[in-house]
Amino acid sequence: MTMAMDDLATGPNPANRADPIDILLAQAQSRVAELIPVRHARMSATPFTFYRGAAAVMSADLAATAHSGVMTQLCGDAHLSNFGVFNTPERRMIFDLNDFDETAPGPFEWDVKRLAASFVVAGRQNGFGEKATRKHAREVAKSYRKWIAASVQQSTMDCWYARIDTQEMITEIGSMLDTSREERAVRGLRKAQHRNSVRSVSKLCTIGDDGTVRFRSDPPLLVPVSEIFNGPHADVLADRVDQRLRDYRSMLPDHIRALFDQFAMVDVARKVVGVGSVGTRCWVVLFHGARNDDPLFLQVKEAQRSVLDDFIPTQQYPNQGQRVVEGQRLLQAASDLFLGWTSGLDENGEKRDFYVRQLRDGKGSVVIEALTEEEMKLYARLCGRTLAQAHARTGSRLDIADYLAGAKAFPDAIADFSLAYADLNERDHATMLDAIRSGRIETRDLV
Structure with a gap:
């Protein structure tokens, strides 16, 4: 109308x-x-x-x-x-x-x-x-x-x-x-x-006596993947996360892919974020670079259909994560270096779409x-x-x-x-x- x-x-x-x-x-x-x-x-x-x-x-x-x-x-x-x-x-x-x-x-x-x-x-x-x-x-x-x-x-x-x-x-x-x-x-x-990956280690992780860094357990807000699933289920989920990240890597531009390849995955946890987003699948992934004190945190967040989809004609992207990323790149004056999308199977074997970004990179709000x-x-x-x-x-x-x-x-x-x-x-x-x-x-x- x-x-x-x-x-x-x-x-x-x-x-x-x-x-x-x-x-x-x-x-x-x-x-x-x-x-x-x-x-x-x-x-x-x-x-x-x-x-x-x-x-x-x-x-x-x-x-x-x-x-x-x-x-x-x-x-x-x-x-x-x-x-x-x-x-x-x-x-x-x-x-x-x-x-x-x-x-x-x-x-x-x-x-x-x-x-x-x-x-x-x-x-x-x-x-x-x-x-x-x-x-x-x-x-x-x-x-x-x-x-x-x-x-x-x-x-x-x-x-x-x-x-x-x-x-x-x-x-x-x-x-x-x-x-x-x-x-x-x-x-x-x-x-x-100063809100960056180094500061996030102290907020989100524990450091073992041997210097090993892992996500802390604070259920249900932050739960290491090892606590959500165990035995064969944990191995299956680990493989799915790994495949999700390989698919994400494949869509990155060559120069960003070269940067991403300098990091190795260390740990994965499920994180509750925001208000309206609670309940969508959101994973945080810890990587480290050449040194253990060289962390990178990526957020792999589920992208569902937009709340606007039922009311207006929308672009038909094959992946809802791509919809989010393309919209962000269009509207935002400058976007995250690691912004991208991927998809994968959830814990029930259903396909889910995700977008990827850094968890913290100088982010702050009023x-x-x-x-x-x-x-x-x-x-x-x-x-x-x-x-x-x-x-x-x-x-x-x-x-x-x-x-x-x-x-x-x-x-x-x-x-x-x-x-x-x-x-x-x-x-x-x-x-x-x-x-x-x-x-x-x-x-x-x-x-």
């Missing part, structure tokens, strides 16, 4: 929506059964954690409303916690989108709406009033519109290479903050710069709960700009800019939608709590 600008603020009809719990239970069917209660526990903590895990719910809601008809490559889950800093292959730290599990083509405003509504949901959790949260949602849309318009004035190549360097970010917003806040931001960036109203406003501007630059890289910027030209009502319409959707999200969260109390869904307390 194509919409006029006046319809942009319209949300789904609550009377005609699918049951959000039915949607979550349907997702659980293809996931690791023992981890589903962990996912439900994480989602049920607050309305914001529910929102983070409910991309499938919101996709169904967006698909039930009119849309612009202006298509671009979407992140698919562009909430404010899916932005952050990381190191580029050139060892420059930039700020960008950092989660692409749901990437697929779709109407451009779906990403804008998910991002703007996340600021309202998170702002309410921080204790901000309606005036402040509306302002934050409006800043997202206002910034997005501004930077889409700016991208049209750039050459195609300048638009492709545009990125937000963290030093530039500090220079731009540091003057708007008091000294203590600027110092806190700088400390956070320095902390992220602590949303610590932001003041003013800091949240600045962060909204930054995320709106970042999303605009991501969409502009796809070549859709002319169509999006034409649609938004003269549309002064765009920020207000997005803000109105965001407030209404945050109300809906709170009701969905309450529905989940009712489902837990009634025994309809199970949770697992990890405390």
Whole structure:
């Protein structure tokens, strides 16, 4: 359904929506059964954690409303916690989108709406009033519109290479903050710069008396493969992981393959990550280079169908991991050196698709709960700009800019939608709590 600008603020009809719990239970069917209660526990903590895990719910809601008809490559889950800093292959730290599990083509405003509504949901959790949260949602849309318009004035190549360097970010917003806040931001960036494979050893591994490094056991969040399976089953899984990595190696460019070949696999563990991703198969693999103190951690994460697939035409990639990787390379200003995809059989012998990336490479994110109203406003501007630059890289910027030209009502319409959707999200969260109390869904307390 194509919409006029006046319809942009319209949300789904609550009377005609699918049951959000039915949607979550349907997702659980293809996931690791023992981890589903962990996912439900994480989602049920607050309305914001529910929102983070409910991309499938919101996709169904967006698909039930009119849309612009202006298509671009979407992140698919562009909430404010899916932005952050990381190191580029050139060892420059930039700020960008950092989660692409749901990437697929779709109407451009779906990403804008998910991002703007996340600021309202998170702002309410921080204790901000309606005036402040509306302002934050409006800043997202206002910034997005501004930077889409700016991208049209750039050459195609300048638009492709545009990125937000963290030093530039500090220079731009540091003057708007008091000294203590600027110092806190700088400390956070320095902390992220040191999040690498060497630091991950102390966090994720144990070191034996003989210097042997292995993953520590912290079930169900981190479980060495030797504890999940034993005997012949462990050998079968080890062979499958090895084959998965050989397939991954075969798709790497020659120069990256030459680098990858300098590392040898040491250990494998299953790791629980995020909120919405909990229950998908995620393996972390420890390698070492020429020396035992030369580690590399790769994450081999299952890629299932995008939550957008049921609602819009999508690219038919033979591997869902390839869908994630190609979407990431298109939207992200600079991508992980080891980004790739593979497939393999799971513990039940069923084919699963995966994408591969480094587990940590200077990655860091904003602590949303610590932001003041003013800091949240600045962060909204930054995320709106970042999303605009991501969409502009796809070549859709002319169509999006034409649609938004003269549309002064765009920020207000997005803000109105965001407030209404945050109300809906709170009701969905309450529905989940009712489902837990009634025994309809199970949770697992990890405390």
